[in-house]
Amino acid sequence: MPMQRIEPGPFLFPMPTVLVGADIDGKPNFMTAAFVGIVNYKPSMVACGLNPSHRTCEGIESNRAFSLCVPSADMVEVVDWCGLTSGKKVDKSEVFKVFRGEVAGAPMIEDFPLCAECRLMQATPYGVDTLYVAEIVSVHARADCLDNGRPNWLKISPLLFTFPEPSYWKLGDYVAKAWHAGREYEPKKPISG
Numbered sequence: 487m488p489m490q491r492i493e494p495g496p497f498l499f500p501m502p503t504v505l506v507g508a509d510i511d512g513k514p515n516f517m518t519a520a521f522v523g524i525v526n527y528k529p530s531m532v533a534c535g536l537n538p539s540h541r542t543c544e545g546i547e548s549n550r551a552f553s554l555c556v557p558s559a560d561m562v563e564v565v566d567w568c569g570l571t572s573g574k575k576v577d578k579s580e581v582f583k584v585f586r587g588e589v590a591g592a593p594m595i596e597d598f599p600l601c602a603e604c605r606l607m608q609a610t611p612y613g614v615d616t617l618y619v620a621e622i623v624s625v626h627a628r629a630d631c632l633d634n635g636r637p638n639w640l641k642i643s644p645l646l647f648t649f650p651e652p653s654y655w656k657l658g659d660y661v662a663k664a665w666h667a668g669r670e671y672e673p674k675k676p677i678s679g
């Protein structure tokens with residue numbers, strides 16, 4: 487099959503959609519973000535590509551902390567709204583019932599399946615966005631989304647995001663156990679032509 491070069495740019499989707507939370511002037515603010523991912527196992531670290539002009543980023547930079555709150559797919563409306571409105575114009579501090587952990591300035595949302603409090607390690611500007619790299623200090627999960635203390639992703643039902651046509655999706659079917667599925671695989675020569 488011939489390969490075709492397509493427009494270069496962000497191409498690796500789906501990504502989970504999350505809300506990034508930070509306190510500003512003592513009040514919580516939340517923004518939607520999709521350019522977020524795990525980047526290290528131990529210590530557990532995340533990296534978020536965020537435009538530093540966002541109100542949330544003022545809080546991230548002044549507290550050197552933020553939260554990541556993972557919604558379910560059925561929370562799509564409020565999640566999208568948090569990405570359509572800015573804390574510069576709309577007070578988002580009362581939209582969610584907030585709880586707090588050990589990291590000051592990292593408000594988390596009650597009733598969201600998973601929330602993590604993160605401590606900022608590095609903020610590096612690249613073009614229009616800034617890459618915020620942070621350590622995950624602790625993770626909080628809604629009890630009904632756990633099986634034997636571990637997150638069950640079918641129960642969480644994360645809200646996935648794809649580009650370039652900005653779209654939300656749900657998790658699809660289970661395929662196979664990782665670090666297992668390839669055990670019997672035998673490499674074949676690629677078919678040329």
Ligand SMILES: Cc1cc2nc3c(=O)[nH]c(=O)nc-3n(C[C@H](O)[C@H](O)[C@H](O)COP(=O)(O)O)c2cc1C
Binds near residue numbers: 539540542
């Ligand atoms: C689905 C979705 C994903 C988004 N992902 C990001 C992102 O990864 N980085 C970013 O800087 N902004 C992202 N945004 C835009 C911000 O959420 C938006 O500008 C928001 O209004 C900022 O809020 P704030 O000013 O209160 O912080 C996204 C918006 C939506 C709807």
